[in-house]
Amino acid sequence: MTVRAVEPWTVEPVRRFIAESQARLVLVMTPAGQVLAQSGFTRAVDVMSASALAAGIVASTDELAALLRQARFGALSHQGALHGIHLMRCDTPRTPLLVLSVFGRNTSLGLVQLFAEQLAVELGESAPTEARPRLALAEDFERELHQSLNALFGT
Amino acid sequence: MNVAELNTALEQVTQVPRVLGAMVVSADEGIVVGEALMEGLQSNAVAALAASVSQKLAQTTGAAGLGSPSFVHLAAENGALLAVPAGLGLVIVVVAGRDVNVGLARLEMLKVAETIG
Amino acid sequence: MMTEDIRGLSAELARDPTSLVFLALAEALRKRGQLGAAGRVVRAGLQRHPQLADAHALLARILTDQRDFGQAFESWSTVLELVPGHAGAHQGLGFLYFRAGEFDDALAQLEEAARLAPDDPGIQRGIETVRAFAVERTTPAEVAPEEPADEGNGRAAVFGGLEGANKAVVLLDRHGRLLAGGLVRADGEDVAEQVAAFLAGVSQECERSARLLDLGVWTGLTAEAERGHVHIVPPTAETLLLLSRDRSVPLGRIAHLAERAAAAARRWLEEAE
Numbered sequence: 001m002t003v004r005a006v007e008p009w010t011v012e013p014v015r016r017f018i019a020e021s022q023a024r025l026v027l028v029m030t031p032a033g034q035v036l037a038q039s040g041f042t043r044a045v046d047v048m049s050a051s052a053l054a055a056g057i058v059a060s061t062d063e064l065a066a067l068l069r070q071a072r073f074g075a076l077s078h079q080g081a082l083h084g085i086h087l088m089r090c091d092t093p094r095t096p097l098l099v100l101s102v103f104g105r106n107t108s109l110g111l112v113q114l115f116a117e118q119l120a121v122e123l124g125e126s127a128p129t130e131a132r133p134r135l136a137l138a139e140d141f142e143r144e145l146h147q148s149l150n151a152l153f154g155t
Numbered sequence: 156m157n158v159a160e161l162n163t164a165l166e167q168v169t170q171v172p173r174v175l176g177a178m179v180v181s182a183d184e185g186i187v188v189g190e191a192l193m194e195g196l197q198s199n200a201v202a203a204l205a206a207s208v209s210q211k212l213a214q215t216t217g218a219a220g221l222g223s224p225s226f227v228h229l230a231a232e233n234g235a236l237l238a239v240p241a242g243l244g245l246v247i248v249v250v251a252g253r254d255v256n257v258g259l260a261r262l263e264m265l266k267v268a269e270t271i272g
Numbered sequence: 273m274m275t276e277d278i279r280g281l282s283a284e285l286a287r288d289p290t291s292l293v294f295l296a297l298a299e300a301l302r303k304r305g306q307l308g309a310a311g312r313v314v315r316a317g318l319q320r321h322p323q324l325a326d327a328h329a330l331l332a333r334i335l336t337d338q339r340d341f342g343q344a345f346e347s348w349s350t351v352l353e354l355v356p357g358h359a360g361a362h363q364g365l366g367f368l369y370f371r372a373g374e375f376d377d378a379l380a381q382l383e384e385a386a387r388l389a390p391d392d393p394g395i396q397r398g399i400e401t402v403r404a405f406a407v408e409r410t411t412p413a414e415v416a417p418e419e420p421a422d423e424g425n426g427r428a429a430v431f432g433g434l435e436g437a438n439k440a441v442v443l444l445d446r447h448g449r450l451l452a453g454g455l456v457r458a459d460g461e462d463v464a465e466q467v468a469a470f471l472a473g474v475s476q477e478c479e480r481s482a483r484l485l486d487l488g489v490w491t492g493l494t495a496e497a498e499r500g501h502v503h504i505v506p507p508t509a510e511t512l513l514l515l516s517r518d519r520s521v522p523l524g525r526i527a528h529l530a531e532r533a534a535a536a537a538r539r540w541l542e543e544a545e
Contacts, residue, residue, distance in 0.1 A: 020480075079184060108210075110185025110203030117199075196485070204481040211477050212495050215470040215502070219516060220457035222498025228523075229478055232488030236481060250485060 005037035013122035014039060017101075021115040024083070025102035027051055028123070030095055031058060040102070054087055054100040075116070077109055086112045090120030092127035099123075158189060164270050165191035168247070168263040173255035175234070177264075179271070180206050180246045188245060196250055201236075205248040209238045226261055237261065241268035278304070285313075290320055295330060302334050305439065307460030310334050325354040332364050337439065338458050339518045341368050359389035366398060372520075375406035430540040431533055440516040443507070443537045448472030452540065455516065458499070467514065474504060475512045492530065494523055503527050507534035508541060 003014045003026075010028050014037050018026060025040035027047065033055035041047045061073045075088040086101045086109065099119060103112050161179060168177035169192040176193035178201060180186065185206035187198050213223050227238040237249040237260055247264045251257075281297035294317035301310035314331045321327055332347035345368050351361040366381035379402050386395045430452040431441050441453040448469045455464040474493065482490035493504040502516045503526045515530040 108183065108185035108203060108206055110180075110199065111207055113186070114200050114203045200484055204477070204484060208474070208477045208481055208493070211470065211474045212493065215467055215474055215514075216495055216497040216500075218463055218466040218470050219455055219500070219502065219514075220459065220461075220463060221500040221502065221516065224495040224497045226494075226496040228492075228494040229481060229487075229490060230492045230494070231482040231490045234485075234487040236485065236487065250487075 003037055003039045007036040009126040009128065010037040010123065013119050013126055016122065017115050017119040020118070021101065021103065021112045022107035023086075023101040023103045023112055025050075025100075027054065027098075027100040029055065029098050029100070031055055031089075031098055036097070050100060054098055057087060058089060058098055075113070077113070079109055084109055084112070086116060088116050088120065090123055092124050093129040094127050097123060160270070161189040161267075162191055164267045165189060165247075168249060168260065168267060171251075171256060171260045171263055173252040174260055175250045175252055176201070177247070177249045177267075178202060179241070179267070180248050182206055182209065182240065182244045182246045193250075201248060201250055205236055205238050206246055208236065209240065209246055213240075226264075228257055228261075237264060239264040239268050241271040243271060245271055247271075292317075292321070292324075295326060298330055298334070301460075302330070302337065305454065305456050305460065305462050307334055307338050307456060307458075309460055311338070311460070323354060325351045325358060328354065329358070329360055329364070332361075336364065336367070337456075338460070340458070341371065341518075341520075344368060357388055359385045359392065359395070362388065363392075363395055363398065366402070370398075370402050370405070375402055378402045379406070431536055441513065441533050442468060442471075443511060443513050443533075444468040444471060446472065446475065446510050446512070451511065452537070453513075455514070471504065471512055471514060475506065478504075492527060494527060496523065501526050503530040505530050505534045507537040511537065511541065513537055 003011045003018070005011045005014070014026055014028060017023065018039055026038065027035055027041070027050055028037040029035045029051045033051045035047055035051050038047055041050070057076070061076060065072045072089065075086065077086045078084060082104065084103050086103065088099045090097050090099060099116060101112055101116060103109075165177040165179065168174060176190065176196045178190035178193060178198060179188040180202040181188055185203040187202045190198055193201070208229060209224065209227050212227055216222060216224055223240065225240065229236040232253070234253055235251045235255055235257065237251065237257065239247040239261070241247055247267045249260055249264060251260060278297065278300050281293055281300060284293045285291060285297055294313050298310045298314040298317070301313060311331065311334050314327055314334060318324065318327050318331065328347050328350045332344045332351065335344035335347060345365065348361045348364040348368070351358050355361070362381045362385035366378045366385060369378035369381060379399065382395055382399045382402060386392070386399060389395060430443060439454055439456040442450060442455050442464050443452040444450050448471060450464055450468050453464070454462060455467050457463050478490045478493050482488060491505070495502050496519070500516055500518050501521065501523055502514055503523075504512060504514045507513050513530065513534050515526060515533050517526050517529070
């Protein structure tokens with residue numbers, strides 16, 4: 001399965017994760033919803049929706065954890081009749097990342113969890129240590145968004 | 156059967172010499188439901204992989220017209236992975252070292268499966 | 273026997289349902305491995321010809337192929353009731369006793385068959401085989417004195433000498449493509465291709481599980497199932513072998529048989545190179 005990435009260092013770990021877990025869709029993003037890599041999505045609008053929703057879910061569960069006075073949840077999952085989702089936070093030297101995986105009945109939540117843990121380790125090891133320059137202007141953000149979508153869909 | 160009873164039953168399995176750990180796994184999800192003596196073993200890996208082996212083997216025996224497996228034994232150079240499907244969508248899983256008495260382990264696993272129903 | 277021949281026999285039977293051509297049709301289907309269809313044809317024929325010993329004998333052979341040994345025993349016994357001194361029935365019963373590990377009864381039946389048909393080399397070979405097993409007192413499972421491997425599925429004959437050589441042993445490559453052997457379900461359907469497709473995934477799962485759990489290289493996978501046992505081994509890094517037996521055969525024995533089949537597969541693969 002093809003992995004498209006804005007950040008090339010994410011490609012190999014995500015490719016290995018897909019090969020092992022048999023996940024159908026994968027998004028690697030920042031907690032703000034900025035997508036670094038994707039696999040399996042065919043429409044930009046789906047990537048944007050999924051990343052925004054995933055970032056929102058993580059933000060909500062972070063607040064729940066705070067209410068419970070405990071550390072953030074590391075991962076959450078839902079199993080549906082046809083598909084399941086797994087949403088995980090992982091730390092890298094540069095920035096925390098979220099990984100959203102959608103998987104079918106050909107694999108299992110256990111396998112996705114297992115290899116997602118491995119993915120988290122590999123992303124942590126592969127990530128560059130230097131910080132990314134902050135985006136200050138709205139037009140910069142727009143430009144970067146279009147560049148990202150081009151990279152993510154090969155257009 | 157409650158969790159305490161389940162863990163007690165699993166501990167019986169771990170009494171078999173060279174059994175390194177025993178667990179109950181959800182067959183569909185491949186995640187741990189209960190476990191005993193899994194020191195040095197990555198429980199979630201055992202659960203996910205054992206469930207996956209069992210599921211794929213069940214597809215094979217089904218295609219061969221033999222029905223579902225009631226006992227699975229993956230033998231390797233340094234040990235073995237054993238699985239016994241139980242009721243309620245659960246699988247009893249054992250990781251054992253080399254030269255484990257597979258027959259004895261199987262009997263103990265079947266007892267746990269019977270307890271689960 | 274080609275498909276056209278079976279069509280011809282079927283047409284002939286349709287024209288005259290009282291004809292004995294059902295015997296030839298059932299035998300043709302049996303040789304093609306279509307055991308379920310063969311059984312249906314011969315049973316339908318027996319409805320019209322219940323006293324026909326040849327039909328009962330053919331049914332016994334089909335049931336033996338289907339590993340329904342209890343019913344096969346009944347059919348051979350019926351043959352003997354209809355035709356006392358039927359050498360084939362004694363031979364068939366000898367095989368069933370042998371398979372059950374009852375060597376004395378097996379020898380008695382085969383010796384009676386030899387007395388009735390002294391020139392049949394198959395019966396003599398059967399007697400020698402049973403005697404050899406009787407000395408070791410091992411459980412027979414792979415040697416079929418008078419049940420030669422029935423090739424005919426177009427695949428390489430690698431496992432000659434093993435019972436069920438083309439009905440219960442398959443060799444495939446790592447991509448799930450069949451290389452040799454065959455697998456026939458109890459209803460007579462050849463399911464080797466379907467099973468091979470699933471087996472490729474099983475092999476990958478075994479390799480991954482053994483590696484990630486630090487168990488070393490995987491050497492075999494055994495399963496007890498509702499209607500039979502299977503043992504899967506990797507004869508080489510690039511191939512996989514599955515051997516299936518009914519539930520009466522102990523798992524340890526099946527593992528031993530699979531190793532023998534794997535050795536035969538390795539020899540064949542080396543020769544092929």
